[in-house]
Structure formats: structure tokens, C-alpha cells
Amino acid sequence: MATPASKRAAIAAANSRENRQSRIQLGRDRRARLSRSKFGELKKRGVHFDPIKLLLTSVEGRLPKLLPVKYSRMNASPFAFFRGAVSIMAADFARHPHTGLTVQLCGDAHLQNLGSFEGPDSRLVFDINDFDETTPGPWEWDVKRMAASIVLAGAESGHNRQGCSGSVEAFANAYCETLEQLANEPILAAARFQIHRIKKAAAISAALRQAARANPCDLLKKYAESSRDGIRFKEIPEQIWRVGPAERRLVLDSLALYRQSLAPERLHWFKFFRPLDVAFKIVGTGSVGLRDYVVLMQGNGSGDPLFLQVKQEVASAYAPYLKQPHYASNGQRVVDGQRRIQPLSDLLLGWTRIDEHDYLVRHLNDHKGSVDLDSLRGGGLESLAVVAGELLARGHARSGDALTIRGYIGSCGKALKAIVRFAVEYAELTEADFEAFQTAIKQERVKMAA
Structure with a gap:
């Protein structure tokens, strides 16, 4: 019964x-x-x-x-x-x-x-x-x-x-x-x-x-300028410097692997952007000394810039003391950790590899504000x-x-x-x-x- x-x-x-x-x-x-x-x-x-x-x-x-x-x-x-x-x-x-x-x-x-x-x-x-x-x-x-x-x-x-x-x-x-x-x-x-x-x-x-005022067009004025070759990054002491053709190509080639880390609905929008230039950027106190690139991309014309940060990731400072899960890369470790913790995260958060180093990829300063x-x-x-x-x-x-x-x-x-x-x-x-x-x-x- x-x-x-x-x-x-x-x-x-x-x-x-x-x-x-x-x-x-x-x-x-x-x-x-x-x-x-x-x-x-x-x-x-x-x-x-x-x-x-x-x-x-x-x-x-x-x-x-x-x-x-x-x-x-x-x-x-x-x-x-x-x-x-x-x-x-x-x-x-x-x-x-x-x-x-x-x-x-x-x-x-x-x-x-x-x-x-x-x-x-x-x-x-x-x-x-x-x-x-x-x-x-x-x-x-x-x-x-x-x-x-x-x-x-x-x-x-x-x-x-x-x-x-x-x-x-x-x-x-x-x-x-x-x-x-x-x-x-x-x-x-x-x-x-x-x-x-x-x-x-x-x-x-x-x-x-501060975040409400910040937008990609303002960043374009701050970091880039027009040249005979199109829009290119400025050289800004202690902030940004240009990279050579070989390094530029390495970074742009890494975007193919990055695309694989994006969910299909996010990849759909990213595919409409085309890269214009690459530069090296000096980052904040904790990460200074790690390799950090910024990629300037363009969507629907000159009024639609996108800045991607391609930031080197190494093992966590806690890795020597705690059991670590297996990840294909430290970039993936960071993305997975961020998504676990945050209910809302960067639309273009992903990872890649360049020259045997792991990297995180995300928006650079898109409506960002700090304390x-x-x-x-x-x-x-x-x-x-x-x-x-x-x-x-x-x-x-x-x-x-x-x-x-x-x-x-x-x-x-x-x-x-x-x-x-x-x-x-x-x-x-x-x-x-x-x-x-x-x-x-x-x-x-x-x-x-x-």
C-alpha cells in the first residue's frame, strides 16, 4: 500500500x-x-x-x-x-x-x-x-x-x-x-x-x-592615438609601452585559445570585434613584474572600442600549503574561482596561454571604480x-x-x-x-x- x-x-x-x-x-x-x-x-x-x-x-x-x-x-x-x-x-x-x-x-x-x-x-x-x-x-x-x-x-x-x-x-x-x-x-x-x-x-x-564616468571611449583617448597605421597605443612612462611585431603576434594568436574558454553566447558577441593593437601594461602592487598586455579592439566603428587585459597568472601564494585541484592552467584556476565566488562576473572573462605562460583575459577598466x-x-x-x-x-x-x-x-x-x-x-x-x-x-x- x-x-x-x-x-x-x-x-x-x-x-x-x-x-x-x-x-x-x-x-x-x-x-x-x-x-x-x-x-x-x-x-x-x-x-x-x-x-x-x-x-x-x-x-x-x-x-x-x-x-x-x-x-x-x-x-x-x-x-x-x-x-x-x-x-x-x-x-x-x-x-x-x-x-x-x-x-x-x-x-x-x-x-x-x-x-x-x-x-x-x-x-x-x-x-x-x-x-x-x-x-x-x-x-x-x-x-x-x-x-x-x-x-x-x-x-x-x-x-x-x-x-x-x-x-x-x-x-x-x-x-x-x-x-x-x-x-x-x-x-x-x-x-x-x-x-x-x-x-x-x-x-x-x-x-x-567613478565607474559610471569611466567608459571605453575615455580609455581610448587616454591610451591611444591616431597614426599612419591606424589607431595605436601611446607610450606612457611607467604605465604602458609598445611591443614589437613578434610579441604583438604572440598575444593576438593567443586569442584563438581564449575564444575556446568563452561560453557560446559570449563568444557570439566577441567574434564581431577585430584587434587593432597590443601594448604592455604595468599593473597594481601585487602583480607588478608579471607580464600584462592590453589589446585594443574595435566593434561597430571607431565609437565602439574594446580593451582586453591579458594578465599573466602564476600559482597561488597558498599553493605550497594547501591541496590544489587540477587545472589546465592558472588562468583557468582564477576564472573558476571567481565564478564560484561571484554571482555576476565579467562578460568576457576567460583564459589563454602565451609562450608557456598562463594568462587571465578580462575587460580592462570597463566602468571600473576603486576604493x-x-x-x-x-x-x-x-x-x-x-x-x-x-x-x-x-x-x-x-x-x-x-x-x-x-x-x-x-x-x-x-x-x-x-x-x-x-x-x-x-x-x-x-x-x-x-x-x-x-x-x-x-x-x-x-x-x-x-
Whole structure:
């Protein structure tokens, strides 16, 4: 005899409750591996731990002539140093136990890695910008790195330690609350989850205004000029330089492989663009020294330019310490990680290879806006920190199990205090590393740009 519908529904509900409870319990059980009281602990480094040596080792294989530019940018402040030294923090994380609750890490979580860009539907999106270091790993590594960045960015924008700690607390609380909300949402509602308070933060409003003003035609005026051979890139010191015919051909030939990484509906639109020129571009603090090209393309006439960034990708800074999934290339690793974390990503996101090196391909500066540290004065730091917590929680829920992480965190009080403690202590450690970096510059162990 068939089971009555009401009984089947009751069985299904009981199974669902049991499944939820087992996922929550899995998180609680991980407290035996890393107790919440030790969650924020920062162990003293061993006598042989040399942060400057780690930094120098991490940039091996990059273009030597550009490394002084990287070091000059890192020398601007402790926060700038922090942004360019993911390898040091990865090694520090590896010295500590972790929860083992895996998500897709952004890998380089910090306040200036948040910004705006144009989504596939032409709406402006505010989210994480760069995913060069993305890899599966413990959720708390992203949280701790973002928390430390709040203290360092806050100090640079004029906040005292108390103000920075308050903003870290707001960040951690937003992370916990958003994770709790997502853990209780219907699955597909969680997949579509949007953050609605974004425009209330001054730093974000400024970034969105900047993005609204930016467009490919403005970029064309800035980077290109007319010549006898048509529209060509300008030579701009410390930003862009022209490449020779052989290098230009290598980059353009790589677009054939890039096309294979695009979904059919996106490839349909890309095929109408034709390439006009290629140049080499110097990129931000963390990636300086890696090969980075920009391709100028044209669609429906001179008023329809497209700029593609073709950016070299190497192994994540976390790769020596975490089990890595197999990917055909590091470009594919970055694309896959970004798509796991973000609900909306660049329409033309893809990957390719050039001369045995892996590359990410994406729009260059298409309606992009970045966070200005000046906008973090007053209440700006805390409002941005709250959004950072919400964005990280959403990304972790999209790529991990929000319910299990909430099971570990519990009521949030202990974890919140631990995150604040870690953030302040790691910021102080970064400031000490920055002093060591400046000493290494004086000793010419690290060479700066002239």
C-alpha cells in the first residue's frame, strides 16, 4: 500500500532537519581541531622565519626590470606593503592550525581589492575585484586577512587603534549575520542573494560614481592615438609601452585559445570585434613584474572600442600549503574561482596561454571604480567594513557550506573577539615587517625604482 502523502512529507521534513543538524554538528566538531578561544591566536615566528626572504622568493620568475617598481609601491605604507606581500601572510597562516572547513578563498582579501565594474547586464556591480590568489582553503583565512587590512587601511586613513578595532568588530558581525541569513535561505534564494546596503557606504558611492564616468571611449583617448597605421597605443612612462611585431603576434594568436574558454553566447558577441593593437601594461602592487598586455579592439566603428587585459597568472601564494585541484592552467584556476565566488562576473572573462605562460583575459577598466582611502575617514571605514563582511560571507556561502561554518562560529561572540584580536596583532606584525623591508632597502637587499 502506498505511503500517504502527508506521511511522505513528514519523513522528508524529518530528513531535512536531520541533514541540517548533522551539518551544524560538523562545524561544532571542528572546535576540537581549533578551539574558538585559540581561533585568533598569532604564534610567535621561528628564529629562521625571514619575511623579506619569503617576499624575494615569491617574485622569482617575474620581469626583473619591473621589480623595483613593485618595491617602490610597497614602500608607500604598511598597508601598501601588506597588499604586495600575500606570500608572507600565507606562510604565517600555514604555521597555525585551521578549521578545515573549505570554501573558495578570494586569497587576497583586503579593502582595496573591493571595487565596482560593469556586470553582464550592464548594471554596475560592487564586489571583489581580483582573484589571482584564489584557491580552495579554510574560510577563516579570508576573514583574517580582510580583518587585518581594515586595521592597516584604517590607520592610513587617520583612525586610531580603537576606531580600527570597532570597524573590525562591525566587519566580523556582518560576516556572521550574513552567513546566518544565507544558511537559512532556500538554496536557490541563497544562490541569487544580493547585498542591498552597498550605496549607503561613502567609499562605495564614490567608487560607483567613478565607474559610471569611466567608459571605453575615455580609455581610448587616454591610451591611444591616431597614426599612419591606424589607431595605436601611446607610450606612457611607467604605465604602458609598445611591443614589437613578434610579441604583438604572440598575444593576438593567443586569442584563438581564449575564444575556446568563452561560453557560446559570449563568444557570439566577441567574434564581431577585430584587434587593432597590443601594448604592455604595468599593473597594481601585487602583480607588478608579471607580464600584462592590453589589446585594443574595435566593434561597430571607431565609437565602439574594446580593451582586453591579458594578465599573466602564476600559482597561488597558498599553493605550497594547501591541496590544489587540477587545472589546465592558472588562468583557468582564477576564472573558476571567481565564478564560484561571484554571482555576476565579467562578460568576457576567460583564459589563454602565451609562450608557456598562463594568462587571465578580462575587460580592462570597463566602468571600473576603486576604493579611495580618503573616503574611509570618519564613518567611512566602518561602513565599508560591514559591506566587506557581507561580500565575503556571500562568496563563502556560494562555494562552501554556510550552515557548517555557522556551526563552528556558534553565537559569534567568541569568534568576533578572536578576529579583532588577530587583526590588531597581525597589523602590528605587518608594521614590523614593513620596518624590516625599509631596512632591507637601505642595505640594498631590496632594490627600489630610481
